[in-house]
Structure formats: C-alpha cells, structure tokens
Amino acid sequence: MFISVDMEGISGIVDGSMTGKDQPDYQKGRTLMVSDVNAALEGVLALGEAEIVVCDAHGSMTNIEPEELNRAAALV
Numbered sequence: 001m002f003i004s005v006d007m008e009g010i011s012g013i014v015d016g017s018m019t020g021k022d023q024p025d026y027q028k029g030r031t032l033m034v035s036d037v038n039a040a041l042e043g044v045l046a047l048g049e050a051e052i053v054v055c056d057a058h059g060s061m062t063n064i065e066p067e068e069l070n071r072a073a074a075l076v
C-alpha cells in the first residue's frame with residue numbers, strides 16, 4: 001500500500017502557522033501529521049497489509065521524523 005500525506009488536512013492543523021518550517025507552531029504540526037499517519041497505519045495493518053510505503057508530500061518532504069513513524073512502514 002502507498003500512502004501519500006500532506007500537512008494541509010491533518011487533524012488539528014488549522015492554518016499556515018503549523019505548516020511552514022519557519023512558523024511558530026510547525027513542530028506541533030509535524031507531531032499532528034505523524035500522529036494521523038500512524039493512526040491510519042494501525043487501520044491498514046489490522047487489514048493484514050504487508051508492505052506499506054508512506055510519502056511525506058508536504059513542501060520539502062522532510063516533515064515526518066522517521067523515528068516517530070510506525071516501523072511497519074517505509075518512508076519516502
């Protein structure tokens with residue numbers, strides 16, 4: 001399964017202050033992003049999916065900290 005995720009639309013992200021690297025709430029936005037992805041992964045794993053690839057599709061594509069992502073998934 002391939003999952004592409006953008007910061008806009010993540011639960012709890014309400015404006016640009018949480019999506020820009022130079023913005024005050026960016027770290028909170030990153031935490032919310034990986035939290036949503038991990039929640040989705042739990043659902044996917046429950047279905048028995050064996051291979052999962054996650055693409056961080058926001059901006060520079062370096063928003064998700066690899067160590068915070070469920071280890072069942074590979075991160076692009």
Ligand SMILES: [Zn+2]
Pocket residue numbers: 006007008057058059
């Ligand atoms: Zn984006």
